[in-house]
Amino acid sequence: MSTPTIKYYIREGLLPAGRLTSSNQARYTEDHVHRLRLIRALLELGGLSVAKVRAIMAVLDGDPGSSPRGGQVAGLEALEVLAAPAPQDGSLAILTADPRTVALVDALAERRGWHAPADGAEFARVVEILDTLGELDQRHFADRLDAYADAAERAAAADKELLHSATGGTGPAERLVVAAVLGDQLVSALRRLARSTGTAGTTG
Amino acid sequence: MSTPTIKYYIREGLLPAGRLTSSNQARYTEDHVHRLRLIRALLELGGLSVAKVRAIMAVLDGDPGSSPRGGQVAGLEALEVLAAPAPQDGSLAILTADPRTVALVDALAERRGWHAPADGAEFARVVEILDTLGELDQRHFADRLDAYADAAERAAAADKELLHSATGGTGPAERLVVAAVLGDQLVSALRRLARSTGTAGTTG
Numbered sequence: 001m002s003t004p005t006i007k008y009y010i011r012e013g014l015l016p017a018g019r020l021t022s023s024n025q026a027r028y029t030e031d032h033v034h035r036l037r038l039i040r041a042l043l044e045l046g047g048l049s050v051a052k053v054r055a056i057m058a059v060l061d062g063d064p065g066s067s068p069r070g071g072q073v074a075g076l077e078a079l080e081v082l083a084a085p086a087p088q089d090g091s092l093a094i095l096t097a098d099p100r101t102v103a104l105v106d107a108l109a110e111r112r113g114w115h116a117p118a119d120g121a122e123f124a125r126v127v128e129i130l131d132t133l134g135e136l137d138q139r140h141f142a143d144r145l146d147a148y149a150d151a152a153e154r155a156a157a158a159d160k161e162l163l164h165s166a167t168g169g170t171g172p173a174e175r176l177v178v179a180a181v182l183g184d185q186l187v188s189a190l191r192r193l194a195r196s197t198g199t200a201g202t203t204g
Numbered sequence: 205m206s207t208p209t210i211k212y213y214i215r216e217g218l219l220p221a222g223r224l225t226s227s228n229q230a231r232y233t234e235d236h237v238h239r240l241r242l243i244r245a246l247l248e249l250g251g252l253s254v255a256k257v258r259a260i261m262a263v264l265d266g267d268p269g270s271s272p273r274g275g276q277v278a279g280l281e282a283l284e285v286l287a288a289p290a291p292q293d294g295s296l297a298i299l300t301a302d303p304r305t306v307a308l309v310d311a312l313a314e315r316r317g318w319h320a321p322a323d324g325a326e327f328a329r330v331v332e333i334l335d336t337l338g339e340l341d342q343r344h345f346a347d348r349l350d351a352y353a354d355a356a357e358r359a360a361a362a363d364k365e366l367l368h369s370a371t372g373g374t375g376p377a378e379r380l381v382v383a384a385v386l387g388d389q390l391v392s393a394l395r396r397l398a399r400s401t402g403t404a405g406t407t408g
Contacts, residue, residue: 040336041339041340116398116400122396122397129386129390133386135245136238141383147361148362152395155352157351178337186345191363194318195363
């Protein structure tokens with residue numbers, strides 16, 4: 001990884017500075033290298049903002065790591081940071097949820113046997129995306145909601161299997177964040193891969 | 205939407221300025237309002253960077269719109285802009301693809317009957333995400349690739365159905381971009397919704 005990139009990460013408060021060994025050289029430990037990879041993955045592959053990565057790093061740095069219980073708490077906190085809306089310019093318009101969309105998502109959750117609370121952040125996000133699609137003349141997404149729910153359930157099942165089977169050097173909080181961010185990116189990339197054929201191939 | 209947000213979008217070159225009707229008032233047309241919604245959706249829901257949204261707007265502004273053929277061309281161009289890596293600080297490290305990962309994705313595409321070219325951007329992206337997951341001690345994602353491919357295929361099929369059925373006031377290029385960005389976000393949000401139950405509910 002290039003020196004300007006490392007300096008940029010340090011300047012942005014994402015990475016602690018290495019130990020200076022001379023005026024133009026710094027020493028980085030194995031932990032540093034891992035952190036560098038993590039930051040690059042979240043920024044460049046995950047497409048997260050610098051501010052979001054900074055907030056996630058702060059949570060991970062507080063992760064007690066060795067204790068699985070503490071790690072789960074930190075993991076949930078990190079996922080919350082991840083799901084929080086971007087601060088942007090501090091004047092985010094709050095979209096008023098359309099009650100018909102709320103009813104639609106409620107019915108979907110009921111039909112699917114999902115027990116997610118209707119006042120939770122996950123529920124609100126689905127409603128917000130559907131309302132925004134409606135605003136942008138793409139109301140038809142709402143009509144095919146079950147097809148997307150099928151896809152989502154399969155991905156969620158795959159996640160769950162992974163998280164329970166996961167072992168390795170990294171703490172549970174980091175594992176959750178990486179799985180959430182890159183897992184989403186993986187499904188999205190596979191979807192493009194599947195689609196890039198779909199249109200060129202048979203009528204399917 | 206707040207005035208600071210609108211000013212911010214204009215300053216960043218995302219939105220043309222409104223027609224000034226007095227020293228502190230500007231008039232916005234219906235097109236402006238639609239553009240505002242689109243920008244907000246891509247930035248805040250889609251999580252795209254300002255630079256990426258600017259590049260997409262430039263493509264959409266060149267979209268001949270009325271001609272379906274021209275619109276498809278602009279749409280493909282917009283999807284390319286969308287998939288291009290972020291310029292960041294201009295020193296992006298190019299990850300060397302692990303040949304084992306390439307073979308793995310090749311085998312997956314073969315098994316799935318996907319005919320996406322192995323030298324295409326979509327293929328490279330899947331390899332890059334898997335390699336990065338490996339670097340971050342999450343090699344197990346590669347073991348469950350088919351589960352994610354199932355999810356991706358379902359989403360891709362839903363997309364295809366939608367794009368062929370879509371009608372409305374917006375041009376095909378905009379429709380493709382919105383469907384790609386918010387469609388991904390929708391699957392990801394539904395997945396969180398499904399997952400938020402999965403862990404709290406039965407052992408499933």
